[in-house]
Amino acid sequence: MSLPRADYDPRRVCLNPFPHLHLGKHRRTAGIYIAGALFAIANWSFLDAAIYSAHARVPWEEEPPVHVTFVDWIPGICSLLGYLVVVLIDKDRIKGDDGFGDSRAVWRARLFLFIGFALMAGGLAGSITILVLKYVLGNYPELFKYYGYANVTQNILLMLSAIVLWMGQSASGEYEYNLTL
Template identity: 70%
Template sequence: MAVPRHNYDPRRVCINPFPNISLGKHRRIIGIYLAGGLFALANWTFLDAAILSAHAHSPYGEPERPPPVHVGFVDWVPGLFSLLGMIIINLIDKDRVQGNEGFGDSRAVWRARLFLFIGFAFMAGGLAGSVCVLVLKYILNHFPEQYTYYGYANVSQNVALMLSAIVLWISQSVSTEYEYTLSI
């Protein structure tokens, strides 16, 4: 073991501790803006590939030979699934998933957790679908690198959408010091 025995805590998961980063009182706002930036980056990457595909020229410089591949409907489907999963995840009330606020109805907590699972399943399906499209449509057909970019853009879109949803979920779950709770 690389950690000296006197520094070892058996409750730790990782050998190397995570850095302690304190963002202060603005951590919720920073998280929300970071999630929005990831969302914009995801969609910009894929739209760049789609526009590039629409204006692609023949790799051989011959006008009668069209480009071998374009971004089609199959390429859009994984991103749509990830976007739908992100919407489902962020529409769920976080207190209901945890069972807080005395909702009383245990079925409501169960349904909220089920919808959370369905949202993450949509996102995982979108990511898996984008990897399948990349492999089956672009890599196995041995297209030049300028055309495999379309598949890599699709995968990066889905990864960024998933990270955006996770960052937004975490940042909205953090309470701020300016949050007041009124109870009667």
């Protein structure tokens, strides 16, 4: 049996800490802007596929073989709901800081955080399932597989945006001061 490391804190979840990224005094602002850009690219990629599907014309047939339907929208809706849940949770409640007297508040915040990430993971799994079952196994030309790729791209970028926004909001701002004695 080995002895615990000297800097081991039993309250930590991960044994190895995340790398410290030094982005200067504007890291909070940069994280928020990057998360917003990822959010916009995610939703625009799927909206582009939906608009392209609605106006698609195939020269060799009268009607395209496949369209983006409501089933394709469901994973994105799940991911958006999960994104909203994750972003709206107070970070101090998750940690249990600032003297929240109700221990159930910390537990509920962690439960809602889990539900938010579960919704996003379910949206990603659903988009991959739709890509495989509807577009890949349907033997459609590569032109129509773009609809499924855009759906998966949307869900991946929404998850990345939530993670970047979480890390950006957890960073100290340029107007915050840490006073220690």
